[in-house]
Amino acid sequence: MIKISNNTKEKLKWQLLDLMYIAISIVLALVVGGIFMAILGCDPIEGYWIIFSKAFSSFGQVLRRSTVYILTGLAVAIPIKTGAFNMGGEGQVAAGALAAAVIGSAIALPMGIHPVVCMLGALVVGGVLAFISAFMKVKFGSSEVVTGIMVNYIVMYVIQYLSMYTFRGSANSAQTAEVFETAKIARAYPGSQWSYGLFISIGLCLFFAFMINRTRLGLEMKSAGLNPLASRYQGVNTKTMSVLAMVIGGAMAGLGGAVEVLGGRYLYLDTYFASFGYDGIAVSYMAANNPIGVIITAFIISVLKVGAVALDRQTNVSIHYITALQGLIITLLVSPYLVRAVLERLRRRKREAELVANEM
Amino acid sequence: MSEAMISIRDVTIRFGNLVANDRVSLDVEKGEIMALLGENGAGKSTLMKILYGLYTRESGEIVINGKNMPRKFAPLDAIKLGVSMVPQHFMLIDSFTVAENIVLGEEHTINKVIYNQQKAIDKVGWCCTEFGGIQVCAEQKVADLTLGAKQKVEILKALYRGTKVLILDEPTTVLTPQEVDELFDLLRSLQDKGITIIIITHKLHEVLAIANRVTVMRLGKKVASFETVNTNAKELSRAMVGKDIMSVHVEENGSEYQELEPCFYLKNLNTKPQGDRCNLKNFNLKLYPGKIVGVAGIDGNGQTELVEVLTGVSPLASGEIVTGGECITANALDNMRALGIGVIPEDRIEQGLVLDLSIRDNIIIGYKKDKRFEKRGILDMKCVNQYVDDLIKKYDIRPARRSAVCRFVSGGNQQKVVLARELERTGLQAVVASQPTRGLDVGATQFTHGTLLKLRDEGKAVLLVSSDLDEVMALSDFIAVIRNGEIVAFKKACEFTKDEIGLFMGGSHVGEVIEC
Numbered sequence: 001m002i003k004i005s006n007n008t009k010e011k012l013k014w015q016l017l018d019l020m021y022i023a024i025s026i027v028l029a030l031v032v033g034g035i036f037m038a039i040l041g042c043d044p045i046e047g048y049w050i051i052f053s054k055a056f057s058s059f060g061q062v063l064r065r066s067t068v069y070i071l072t073g074l075a076v077a078i079p080i081k082t083g084a085f086n087m088g089g090e091g092q093v094a095a096g097a098l099a100a101a102v103i104g105s106a107i108a109l110p111m112g113i114h115p116v117v118c119m120l121g122a123l124v125v126g127g128v129l130a131f132i133s134a135f136m137k138v139k140f141g142s143s144e145v146v147t148g149i150m151v152n153y154i155v156m157y158v159i160q161y162l163s164m165y166t167f168r169g170s171a172n173s174a175q176t177a178e179v180f181e182t183a184k185i186a187r188a189y190p191g192s193q194w195s196y197g198l199f200i201s202i203g204l205c206l207f208f209a210f211m212i213n214r215t216r217l218g219l220e221m222k223s224a225g226l227n228p229l230a231s232r233y234q235g236v237n238t239k240t241m242s243v244l245a246m247v248i249g250g251a252m253a254g255l256g257g258a259v260e261v262l263g264g265r266y267l268y269l270d271t272y273f274a275s276f277g278y279d280g281i282a283v284s285y286m287a288a289n290n291p292i293g294v295i296i297t298a299f300i301i302s303v304l305k306v307g308a309v310a311l312d313r314q315t316n317v318s319i320h321y322i323t324a325l326q327g328l329i330i331t332l333l334v335s336p337y338l339v340r341a342v343l344e345r346l347r348r349r350k351r352e353a354e355l356v357a358n359e360m
Numbered sequence: 361m362s363e364a365m366i367s368i369r370d371v372t373i374r375f376g377n378l379v380a381n382d383r384v385s386l387d388v389e390k391g392e393i394m395a396l397l398g399e400n401g402a403g404k405s406t407l408m409k410i411l412y413g414l415y416t417r418e419s420g421e422i423v424i425n426g427k428n429m430p431r432k433f434a435p436l437d438a439i440k441l442g443v444s445m446v447p448q449h450f451m452l453i454d455s456f457t458v459a460e461n462i463v464l465g466e467e468h469t470i471n472k473v474i475y476n477q478q479k480a481i482d483k484v485g486w487c488c489t490e491f492g493g494i495q496v497c498a499e500q501k502v503a504d505l506t507l508g509a510k511q512k513v514e515i516l517k518a519l520y521r522g523t524k525v526l527i528l529d530e531p532t533t534v535l536t537p538q539e540v541d542e543l544f545d546l547l548r549s550l551q552d553k554g555i556t557i558i559i560i561t562h563k564l565h566e567v568l569a570i571a572n573r574v575t576v577m578r579l580g581k582k583v584a585s586f587e588t589v590n591t592n593a594k595e596l597s598r599a600m601v602g603k604d605i606m607s608v609h610v611e612e613n614g615s616e617y618q619e620l621e622p623c624f625y626l627k628n629l630n631t632k633p634q635g636d637r638c639n640l641k642n643f644n645l646k647l648y649p650g651k652i653v654g655v656a657g658i659d660g661n662g663q664t665e666l667v668e669v670l671t672g673v674s675p676l677a678s679g680e681i682v683t684g685g686e687c688i689t690a691n692a693l694d695n696m697r698a699l700g701i702g703v704i705p706e707d708r709i710e711q712g713l714v715l716d717l718s719i720r721d722n723i724i725i726g727y728k729k730d731k732r733f734e735k736r737g738i739l740d741m742k743c744v745n746q747y748v749d750d751l752i753k754k755y756d757i758r759p760a761r762r763s764a765v766c767r768f769v770s771g772g773n774q775q776k777v778v779l780a781r782e783l784e785r786t787g788l789q790a791v792v793a794s795q796p797t798r799g800l801d802v803g804a805t806q807f808t809h810g811t812l813l814k815l816r817d818e819g820k821a822v823l824l825v826s827s828d829l830d831e832v833m834a835l836s837d838f839i840a841v842i843r844n845g846e847i848v849a850f851k852k853a854c855e856f857t858k859d860e861i862g863l864f865m866g867g868s869h870v871g872e873v874i875e876c
Contacts, residue, residue: 220725230710234726
């Protein structure tokens with residue numbers, strides 16, 4: 001028998017409540033999404049069946065996508081602990097991917113070391129891009145959301161140029177050359193979609209969960225985000241925390257791009273990495289910015305994304321339907337009062353019913 | 361027998377699981393001054409907010425001036441029936457003149473379309489004389505007024521709208537003793553004009569000084585109602601707290617300060633001006649081991665800045681802090697902590713605690729680089745938990761769970777968390793306690809006072825900054841009065857009278873500044 005202390009019980013209760021909110025939001029979104037599907041002329045039950053059966057049959061693809069989503073989710077979840085919002089994931093993923101592809105295809109390095117160097121390159125590139133927004137925030141007070149979006153535009157067009165001209169490796173499309181065998185991350189089994197990169201992603205989630213809950217740095221980051229003034233009274237340098245968390249976030253997004261290049265696509269293809277960064281926001285929000293939760297929500301988003309391809313092909317519901325559904329889930333999640341109001345109302349009705357019963 | 365102006369019957373309201381008002385009934389007669397007495401969280405303000413239409417009651421009846429109020433009504437409905445509220449934190453527009461503030465929302469009573477400043481000023485002036493004794497200059501900007509004058513503007517605003525019932529929420533917390541007297545005179549003259557007044561307060565002597573009747577609330581319930589002529593402070597406090605309170609007994613521990621060796625000397629401190637905050641100007645103060653130095657003053661006269669300098673949050677522009685042969689000019693946080701100063705900030709919610717973190721995290725955040733609890737940045741949870749559990753026991757923090765999130769802990773226990781963290785620092789030399797009992801109930805206040813006295817007896821230097829003059833006078837060995845970022849008087853506590861301190865606080869007594 002495992003003895004559960006009161007402490008853990010309390011904690012578990014809160015976490016379960018959090019989970020319930022998330023679950024209710026997802027279910028509500030699926031219901032509303034079903035109505036949309038019906039309007040578009042597709043039986044919702046059949047539609048969802050197509051999505052989930054496709055996701056099941058292409059499970060490897062779901063895991064491959066999850067690998068990237070976990071990292072772009074972390075890219076948002078870590079900075080938000082300090083109150084900073086990493087909006088630049090989109091550019092950081094693409095830049096990290098290009099950096100990994102270039103290092104992987106242009107420099108010869110021995111097996112084992114090569115992928116590590118590629119990933120380090122991506123970490124640095126992603127981190128530097130995030131640093132720009134973070135620095136401008138603490139130095140000039142500019143909103144990191146706005147600068148993040150602007151940096152995204154700059155990065156996307158610069159790397160488009162780079163992939164078209166400087167590092168072009170194919171005559172037909174804007175893409176780099178394939179990375180050397182030495183730089184590749186091994187796939188789980190021959191012919192599988194997903195690679196050992198997934199374990200890197202999950203490992204990092206565990207690492208950051210440890211960092212946030214068990215180290216001085218994590219504690220200071222959290223407290224800087226929750227109450228900057230009180231944190232300064234305790235000697236926490238809130239600006240440093242915010243910059244550091246942003247840089248970590250940017251590095252994670254960059255790594256996300258690198259892992260997909262080294263373990264999936266094997267080259268950088270222009271526009272292939274679009275929307276990974278923005279989807280990371282959804283992943284993080286759905287997980288209530290919890291590093292462990294990110295693993296689960298990245299998986300859910302991947303299922304929907306992979307399933308959407310089949311939905312698009314087999315019915316007249318467009319692939320963009322999933323993006324709308326994702327938006328719906330987030331809207332429900334960020335309006336906690338909506339779900340809470342529903343719960344509160346139910347509870348009150350129950351109480352009134354009890355009162356009436358008692359009086360009778 | 362006079363008729364009832366306000367009649368509240370069995371009003372109940374809850375917030376989540378908390379029953380804030382439990383079948384409370386209250387009758388206020390026309391033209392009387394009724395005091396609503398209770399500790400913080402007793403439900404006084406909540407009841408008045410229901411009466412004013414800010415909260416919607418769950419059950420019960422409210423009758424205002426003979427009119428039965430529906431369950432849901434807006435403040436505007438209450439205002440129309442002549443009920444008005446002077447909030448604890450004034451809702452005035454600083455950049456407007458007094459007249460503009462008063463007629464705001466009622467401009468149509470002056471001119472239909474075009475606003476006429478002169479007419480407004482005239483009308484406000486007329487209003488002042490009508491209600492006798494209110495002296496405000498209608499043309500002055502509100503930003504230039506003292507807090508006492510701002511309060512008068514708020515009252516005038518209500519009178520201008522033809523109020524019949526005036527609700528004042530903790531009206532005396534920001535006033536000097538002289539201003540309190542003035543306010544009470546004004547209220548009495550309003551009573552003569554037939555206006556009904558309800559005062560929300562937790563101060564016993566004020567109740568006895570001004571009210572005709574007093575209703576005591578405790579934990580959301582009405583516990584008793586007294587005619588003030590038939591009661592006394594002891595009876596009221598017993599009703600308020602539910603048990604007898606022992607007053608803090610302070611023993612004088614001798615010796616003149618001239619003979620004492622100060623352990624901290626704050627010398628000519630100056631802070632950089634920040635916005636419209638009051639900065640310290642040539643601030644001088646000495647702290648003595650085993651003595652409590654109380655700093656009295658009206659809020660916003662540099663107390664916050666003083667505490668921030670001693671915490672290390674606000675950098676010094678010039679000046680030095682001398683202690684044990686050391687002389688510090690750069691008051692960075694780490695330097696100040698190294699001196700062994702524990703700081704209890706004035707606002708435990710904004711400055712003292714990170715409300716969404718647990719008790720444990722809030723305590724441990726203060727022990728940066730403490731080898732006992734961390735190795736290379738990784739927290740030793742076993743040590744941390746043990747330490748925190750010990751403190752929870754020592755300071756009797758409830759709930760006695762280290763994982764309890766501070767937001768859901770009562771105010772008194774939140775303060776205990778701050779005390780535990782700040783007072784258990786290794787090498788503690790001095791304690792800076794700013795408004796340490798603000799918003800606390802009687803029990804927690806006693807605990808905090810007891811803790812400060814114990815520190816004094818252990819030979820620590822204590823700096824007590826408080827706008828509660830009674831608190832400063834009860835605890836301090838020496839009293840310094842702060843005004844505009846300067847110390848304007850410093851004496852042994854027993855040599856000061858309350859009136860004298862009040863005069864220094866208000867700035868009308870400047871002649872005999874005693875060098876400290």
